[in-house]
Amino acid sequence: MSAEPTEQPPHVSAQVFLDGIVAAVRSVFFYVLVGNYLGLGALAHEVGFSFWWMALSTLLVWAAPAQVILVSTLHTAALFEVALAVTLSSVRFLPMVAAILPMMRRPGVRQRDLLLPMHLTAISVWVEGMRLLPLMPAERRIAFYNGLGVGLMSAALIGGAIGFVLAAKLPPLLAAALLFFTPMAILMSSARNSRTLIDGLAFALGLVVGPVVAAQKIGLDLMWTGLIAGTVAYAVHRLREARRRGTS
Numbered sequence: 136m137s138a139e140p141t142e143q144p145p146h147v148s149a150q151v152f153l154d155g156i157v158a159a160v161r162s163v164f165f166y167v168l169v170g171n172y173l174g175l176g177a178l179a180h181e182v183g184f185s186f187w188w189m190a191l192s193t194l195l196v197w198a199a200p201a202q203v204i205l206v207s208t209l210h211t212a213a214l215f216e217v218a219l220a221v222t223l224s225s226v227r228f229l230p231m232v233a234a235i236l237p238m239m240r241r242p243g244v245r246q247r248d249l250l251l252p253m254h255l256t257a258i259s260v261w262v263e264g265m266r267l268l269p270l271m272p273a274e275r276r277i278a279f280y281n282g283l284g285v286g287l288m289s290a291a292l293i294g295g296a297i298g299f300v301l302a303a304k305l306p307p308l309l310a311a312a313l314l315f316f317t318p319m320a321i322l323m324s325s326a327r328n329s330r331t332l333i334d335g336l337a338f339a340l341g342l343v344v345g346p347v348v349a350a351q352k353i354g355l356d357l358m359w360t361g362l363i364a365g366t367v368a369y370a371v372h373r374l375r376e377a378r379r380r381g382t383s
Contacts, residue, residue, distance in 0.1 A: 148278045155282020156289075158267060164259035164287055169294035171199055176298025179206050186299045193291050197257050201225050204358065220358040231261040238268045239276045248277055255284025263287075332375070337368035 159165055172193070179189040184206050192202050201224040208217050232253050239252060256264075263283055268276045341364040348356040348363070 147275075151275045151278040152282040152285075155279040155284075156286035157282075158263065158279070159283050159286025159290070162259075162263050162287070164263060165290040168259060168287060168290040169297070172291045172294030173298035173301070175199060175202055175206065176295040176300075177302035178203065178298075179295070180299045180302035182206060182210065184209070186296065189295055189299065190292055193288065193295060196221065196225070197254070197288060197291075198225050198228070199291075223358060223361075228256055228261075231258070232256050235261055235264050235268075235280075238264075239273075239280065241273045244277070252277060252280050252284070255281065255288065257284075257287070259287050260284045333368050333372040336371055337364050340364035340367055 176186075176189065178184075179186070189202075189206065192205055196202050196205065201221045204220045204224055205217060208220065212220075235256060236249060236253070239249060260280070260283055264280050267283070268280065271279060341360050344364050345356065345360040348359050353359065
């Protein structure tokens with residue numbers, strides 16, 4: 136009869152947590168996040184969003200696209216609309232959470248021990264976690280993943296702080312250039328990850344629909360662009376699959 140797995144001693148858990156932070160600093164995502172959040176910090180300064188509220192949004196929302204929606208629309212849209220847009224933008228993390236949690240579940244792990252890993256899950260943390268967690272014993276994975284998430288979140292906080300300060304001190308032209316960091320990083324990341332027809336079509340339609348929706352000044356243009364382009368791309372994908380099944 137196998138013995139129940141024992142809890143890691145506090146000093147071991149602390150060391151594993153620090154190992155996760157070190158892995159975050161060594162990851163390319165650390166520096167990508169610093170550059171990404173430079174633009175978000177500049178954007179927050181430009182629209183009058185305080186530094187502390189921006190930092191709190193990073194800790195609580197932890198998703199650059201959702202934070203762009205929050206910062207850029209909070210003063211121009213109703214609170215309910217902003218909350219809905221941020222929620223819809225963050226739904227994409229649910230499959231990531233569902234994929235990563237089985238790596239950390241084991242006998243004796245309490246549900247509350249998984250709350251922090253679930254919150255820390257973002258694209259960067261998830262990618263590194265899927266790569267590194269299988270390489271270590273199951274009993275060390277939660278502490279390591281927490282350290283990894285905290286380390287990468289720290290990169291976002293550092294980048295946001297630098298961007299906010301630079302936007303206040305740089306000449307207007309250079310400060311305006313900082314604003315392009317976040318949208319360009321999101322744009323290039325989306326283009327790189329668009330490997331299927333539905334992804335590529337949604338991306339291309341978004342580039343067309345976005346300016347049109349923005350020109351109409353109806354508010355929440357990012358949310359409406361995503362809904363319109365994504366729905367059309369999904370409809371085309373379903374039609375293509377139906378025709379393929381019909382000819383097979």
